Amino acid sequence: MDKQEIAYLRGMMEYEAGRTEPPSGFPRLPVIPGERYSAREFYALEQAHLWRKSWLLASHLDEIPAPGCFQTWDLAGPPVLITHGETGEIRAFHNVCRHRGAPVVASGSGKKPRLTCPYHGWSYGLDGELVAIRNPEDFRDFDYRSHGLSGIRCERFGKLIFINFDRNAPALIDWLGAVAPEWEEFQFDKCRLAARHVFELNCNWKIAMETNTEVYHVRTVHPKTVSPMLDDRRNVNTLYPNGHGRMVAPRPADSTMKAAVDLPPGGNAIGTVGEIARTATQSYNIFPNWVSPLNHRALAPLLFWPDGKDKCRLETWTLAADWGDKPKPDMWTDNDGEKLKQVLLEDVEMAEGIQKSLSSPGFSGASLSYQEARIYHWHQAADRLIGFANIPQSMRVEQVIGDQWLFPNDPRRE
Numbered sequence: 001m002d003k004q005e006i007a008y009l010r011g012m013m014e015y016e017a018g019r020t021e022p023p024s025g026f027p028r029l030p031v032i033p034g035e036r037y038s039a040r041e042f043y044a045l046e047q048a049h050l051w052r053k054s055w056l057l058a059s060h061l062d063e064i065p066a067p068g069c070f071q072t073w074d075l076a077g078p079p080v081l082i083t084h085g086e087t088g089e090i091r092a093f094h095n096v097c098r099h100r101g102a103p104v105v106a107s108g109s110g111k112k113p114r115l116t117c118p119y120h121g122w123s124y125g126l127d128g129e130l131v132a133i134r135n136p137e138d139f140r141d142f143d144y145r146s147h148g149l150s151g152i153r154c155e156r157f158g159k160l161i162f163i164n165f166d167r168n169a170p171a172l173i174d175w176l177g178a179v180a181p182e183w184e185e186f187q188f189d190k191c192r193l194a195a196r197h198v199f200e201l202n203c204n205w206k207i208a209m210e211t212n213t214e215v216y217h218v219r220t221v222h223p224k225t226v227s228p229m230l231d232d233r234r235n236v237n238t239l240y241p242n243g244h245g246r247m248v249a250p251r252p253a254d255s256t257m258k259a260a261v262d263l264p265p266g267g268n269a270i271g272t273v274g275e276i277a278r279t280a281t282q283s284y285n286i287f288p289n290w291v292s293p294l295n296h297r298a299l300a301p302l303l304f305w306p307d308g309k310d311k312c313r314l315e316t317w318t319l320a321a322d323w324g325d326k327p328k329p330d331m332w333t334d335n336d337g338e339k340l341k342q343v344l345l346e347d348v349e350m351a352e353g354i355q356k357s358l359s360s361p362g363f364s365g366a367s368l369s370y371q372e373a374r375i376y377h378w379h380q381a382a383d384r385l386i387g388f389a390n391i392p393q394s395m396r397v398e399q400v401i402g403d404q405w406l407f408p409n410d411p412r413r414e
């Protein structure tokens with residue numbers, strides 16, 4: 001982040017603290033229909049479109065570090081196999097044998113030059129090619145070339161491995177857009193994977209995600225954990241194309257209370273991280289399902305995966321600069337995944353309670369403030385991806401936040 005952008009953000013923090021109404025021209029945000037969190041029909045639309053056309057963070061190079069390594073992954077639904085090929089290429093495939101549909105790798109990860117289906121023993125290379133079948137004399141005119149594993153788009157940002165089920169999706173770098181150059185200072189190409197854990201939650205995945213996409217709840221839900229380290233009145237939201245967003249909030253100037261959560265101890269700092277991420281909370285929400293504070297001690301994505309319309313999985317990651325002999329940093333859990341840290345427990349407890357009340361006849365929809373605009377921006381992007389014509393009128397959101405509010409445009413800059 002250059003000096004000009006830092007100065008702009010510092011100015012915007014004071015602007016936000018001083019304004020007495022939303023910025024001039026910023027639209028009133030219409031109600032977000034409650035059915036988007038509770039109806040089977042909307043869940044099915046997400047499954048059919050949103051999860052099939054978005055770039056999804058599936059793996060980290062440290063999990064399949066060498067040629068021959070492979071890993072299974074199914075957090076978005078369909079079983080996926082990710083491989084590190086002999087020439088260094090990272091690829092993804094449907095984990096489905098082309099003989100009769102068995103999983104080629106049952107589960108987990110490993111290292112082998114060939115992957116052999118446990119059902120009848122067909123063998124595939126790490127490039128997905130079918131290399132051997134048992135009893136080939138029993139098949140007439142068999143064509144090996146047309147029986148390779150079915151490929152899935154797979155691209156990397158540094159050591160982060162993303163997949164996309166849509167062959168026609170834009171390149172990952174274009175999907176990230178302006179976020180990608182902004183992330184250079186965080187060294188995603190060098191940081192190591194320190195922790196990755198999964199927790200089951202009893203709520204719609206968006207409810208859990210959205211408690212992490214605004215700071216309006218911080219004083220009430222996190223009075224002792226987050227609030228002492230985050231000045232919510234000086235929070236500056238930035239909206240990016242494709243539904244992504246960023247928040248930047250300074251530490252309170254007058255806080256005497258010590259925060260119960262802070263940067264994880266141990267490890268080394270990421271030397272290139274800039275002033276804002278070092279001194280403030282700089283957090284991104286990347287469409288569709290990750291929210292991540294980024295700072296000089298840790299890059300810590302939270303990922304939210306659907307598991308039915310009112311269940312989800314929360315995945316917690318911590319990436320950090322090489323920690324050498326020091327303790328492995330973990331931003332989000334205690335005892336290496338035994339339980340969520342207090343700050344996330346506060347959000348989870350709130351989110352699970354909301355699922356019950358929000359599904360009742362007493363709730364018709366969510367009324368968002370200007371400070372919660374990143375949530376509305378996300379819903380607008382979701383509807384564009386699902387396709388307006390596919391969504392019943394009663395479940396759509398209006399497209400009221402125009403491009404003039406998307407980075408690098410911003411009427412607040414004028």
Ligand code: FES
Pocket residue numbers: 097098099100101102117118119120121122
């Ligand atoms: S299903 Fe894989 S070899 Fe038969």
Ligand SMILES: [Fe+2]
Pocket residue numbers: 211212217218221222347
């Ligand atoms: Fe929270």
